[in-house]
Amino acid sequence: MSFCLKCGQQGQILIPEGDQRERLVCASCGHIHYENPKVICGALVTHEDKVLLCRRAIEPRYGLWTLPAGFMELHETMEEGAARETWEEAEGVVNIEQLYCMYNIPRIGQIYVLFKGNLQDGQYGAGSESLECGLFREDEIPWDELAFPSVARTLKHYFHDRQQGQFTIHLETISS
Amino acid sequence: MSFCLKCGQQGQILIPEGDQRERLVCASCGHIHYENPKVICGALVTHEDKVLLCRRAIEPRYGLWTLPAGFMELHETMEEGAARETWEEAEGVVNIEQLYCMYNIPRIGQIYVLFKGNLQDGQYGAGSESLECGLFREDEIPWDELAFPSVARTLKHYFHDRQQGQFTIHLETISS
Numbered sequence: 001m002s003f004c005l006k007c008g009q010q011g012q013i014l015i016p017e018g019d020q021r022e023r024l025v026c027a028s029c030g031h032i033h034y035e036n037p038k039v040i041c042g043a044l045v046t047h048e049d050k051v052l053l054c055r056r057a058i059e060p061r062y063g064l065w066t067l068p069a070g071f072m073e074l075h076e077t078m079e080e081g082a083a084r085e086t087w088e089e090a091e092g093v094v095n096i097e098q099l100y101c102m103y104n105i106p107r108i109g110q111i112y113v114l115f116k117g118n119l120q121d122g123q124y125g126a127g128s129e130s131l132e133c134g135l136f137r138e139d140e141i142p143w144d145e146l147a148f149p150s151v152a153r154t155l156k157h158y159f160h161d162r163q164q165g166q167f168t169i170h171l172e173t174i175s176s
Numbered sequence: 177m178s179f180c181l182k183c184g185q186q187g188q189i190l191i192p193e194g195d196q197r198e199r200l201v202c203a204s205c206g207h208i209h210y211e212n213p214k215v216i217c218g219a220l221v222t223h224e225d226k227v228l229l230c231r232r233a234i235e236p237r238y239g240l241w242t243l244p245a246g247f248m249e250l251h252e253t254m255e256e257g258a259a260r261e262t263w264e265e266a267e268g269v270v271n272i273e274q275l276y277c278m279y280n281i282p283r284i285g286q287i288y289v290l291f292k293g294n295l296q297d298g299q300y301g302a303g304s305e306s307l308e309c310g311l312f313r314e315d316e317i318p319w320d321e322l323a324f325p326s327v328a329r330t331l332k333h334y335f336h337d338r339q340q341g342q343f344t345i346h347l348e349t350i351s352s
Contacts, residue, residue, distance in 0.1 A: 005200075005209070008179030008186070018304065021249060024181075033181070036214050037248050039287060072213050073197060077280035077349050078287060099278070099347050104253035111215060111254060113287075128194065169345055171275050173253050 006031040037109045041081030042069020044101075044154055045094045047119040050135035051155065053142075054089045057131045061147035067154060068092075069114065082115045090133040091125030094118070101154045104173040112150050116158070116167060149174050182207040213285045217257030218245020220277070220330055221270045223295040226311035227331065229318075230265045233307045237323035243330060244268075245290065258291045266309040267301030270294070277330045280349040288326050292334070292343060325350050 002024065004011050009028035016023055016032055024033040044067055045052040053065045068086040072078060079096050086094040100116040119135075126133045136142075138159050146152045153172065161167045178200065180187050185204035192199055192208055200209040220243055221228040229241045244262040248254060255272050262270040276292040295311075302309045312318075314335050322328045329348065337343045 003179060003181055003184030005179055005181055008184045010184070034247070035250060037250055038212050039215060071210070072287075074211055074213060074285040075282045077282055078278075078347075079280075080282075099345065102254075102275070104255075106251045106253055106256075109250040111248075169275065171254075 004029060004031050005033060035109075037111055039072040039078070039081075040069050040110055040112045041072045041078050041085060041114075042067050042112065043082040043086050043094050043096070043115045043117050044158055045086055045090070045092060045117050045119050046158075047122045047135050050137050051141070051158065052086075052090055052092060052119055052124060052133060053136055054126070054130040054133045056129065056147055058129050063131065064145050064147035065142050066147040066151050067114065068094075069112070069150075072113075078113045079115060082113075082117070086117075087127070089127045089130050091127055092123060092133075093120040095120055098167065099169055100167065101150075101157060102169070102171045103150050103153070105150070106173065107175065114150075114154055149176060180205060180207050181209060211285075213287055215248040215254070215257075216245050216286055216288045217248045217254050217261060217290075218243050218288065219258040219262050219270050219272070219291045219293050220334055221262055221266070221268060221293050221295050222334075223298045223311050226313050227317070227334065228262075228266055228268060228295055228300060228309060229312055230302070230306040230309045232305065232323055234305050239307065240321050240323035241318050242323040242327050243290065244270075245288070245326075248289075254289045255291060258289075258293070262293075263303070265303045265306050267303055268299060268309075269296035271296055274343065275345055276343065277326075277333060278345070278347045279326050279329070281326070282349065283351065290326075290330055325352055 004026035007029045011024040068089040070085045072081040094117040096115045096117040101114040103112040180202035183205045187200040244265040246261045248257040270293040272291045272293040277290040279288040
């Protein structure tokens, strides 16, 4: 990344006046390109005593199981992003119940915002980014084949909270 | 925004294969530039029965009062971002107590993540982006001179919750 989005000329990595961090600054027009963390929105979607998981048809972690989640888009809310991803990846309609888990992943410049919701009519399919989707009971979860640490954490929180009878919001930092 | 960050050649606005949204795609090297929402981190910082506000020395909303908050940076957590902004804008050290308010602002592609915390030793100053900072009791808040809707909402939630004796997490969408 070293050219200017605005004018196409060569950029320089330097700390702009009044800033504390290195940015890509255009040597020609002076435009500063800021890179900031991205938001991943998703949902832990339940139906009866089961949780909806998707087996990834894309890299990274092709073939492993994940929660429906993906990059939040401009001009949508976090809840809309979570519902859109549930539709795109699992062809399911989620009724959002509450904000549930948030994760900082500073190493890769991401934050996760995951909602808890239920699957409307228990209906789902498999979107183009999924090899297959499925509803899993606690003792059916493929713990050794989960795609990301955030997925395992969220599932553990869910089964623990469900046993306790109270779903609190979990905010954690994943440093691995 | 119409040139490629990677190679500097002209980009085109089009929907890439397998995508549903228009992106800036390089006509030469094929690099896709994704624009996603930005995260604003900040804090409602209290000391005794007062709240810390900063009078903006920068546009937009020069001269109006705000909570310490700003763009989350790469490789920091949301809590670190809130603490950094409190230091940069108000020269205060905040002890984060809890996640407090989250706002979707889809019109401008932003989400706000605000924590509640207390001001260490009651000490503060004014950073370079602030004309002045101050601690305000509820009846001293300059309601007509607040910089952003998110500031007014958060202060209202705080004084309401304080009276109730319970600080719940508020997740809302600001559509104005």
